[in-house]
Amino acid sequence: MLKRAVFLDRDGVINVNYGHVHTPEQFEWVEGAPEAIRHLNACGFLVIVITNQAGIAKGYYTEQQFLDFMRWVMGQLAQKNARLDAFYYCPHHPTEGFAPYVMQCECRKPGSKLILQAIEEHQIDPSKSFLIGDKESDIIAANRANVVGLLFSGGNLLEFVREQIR
Template identity: 40%
Template sequence: MKKAVILDRDGTINVEKDYLYRIEDFVFEKGVIEGLKILKDMGYVFVVVTNQSGIARGYYTEEDVEILNTHIQEILDCEGIHIEKVYYCPHHPEKGIGKYRVKCKCRKPQTGMLDQAVEELDLDRKNSFMIGDNISDVKAGINAGMIPILVTTGHGSEHIEEIDKMGVKYFHSLEEFARSLLRKK
């Protein structure tokens, strides 16, 4: 079994922009590449799990999301960082249109995407982290039996008080988290 860092995308890997789907609007959060390199050297594999309700709302298509995700993976590959797989949830229970208006098991804080990653990629839940900038990411990690971490990038700073009450650790960036983990070794 592999130990993994499972990452939210928007607000964690890239700068939060409402309903991001265009390559020209993509910008990495500060320290993401550096943090991923540290974690890679520590033996972690990477998976991305992202809610994409913009598909459900009709703002963009699944193909648009796949194009952007491929672009991100290509940049990271050039940096020597490999994403094992990207999972996305195209649903929204209230604001979805047509087939996308469903209450699914994949939309975080549900664990469908994380469970699928564990099964398909032989991941070790107890030694894997779920990192994101939203309370739904933290809850998904907890619900999936992983170690939840909040980053205060994106929407993360809005959730610090709630996270403190839950006893979940938070960091100002992915790089700060990676460096803290490295110091523990």
């Protein structure tokens, strides 16, 4: 049986977007974000992060630093009894940075490749799933994967989620 999922953008949805956040010191929860993720866990959704990380292409941090930081974020969530089931990231940028990351790719949102990959790897029904992002490019990426995209423009993420799935 296919599962339902909520795809979350990271920067601006889970953590405050200070630009290329990649250390615990730069990290600040969006209000209600851990509680929203815990709520989605409890409602039976897979919770999967889909994130553009052009800071890797631009050399602000390495892919390994990004992975270490995501492990730290997931540890912080675990302390609040919340869980990410997976995360997918694009390390590329179309014009800036260094090889092998400077390229026109399909995975950078508004491309939908990462969402489609997650749908396939986790046996997800896109018609029973949605994506929350804070940019138009997130919504376009979702729609290209036949997933409803919801634009989160700030405030409390738990309240936003509750209004969408009541």
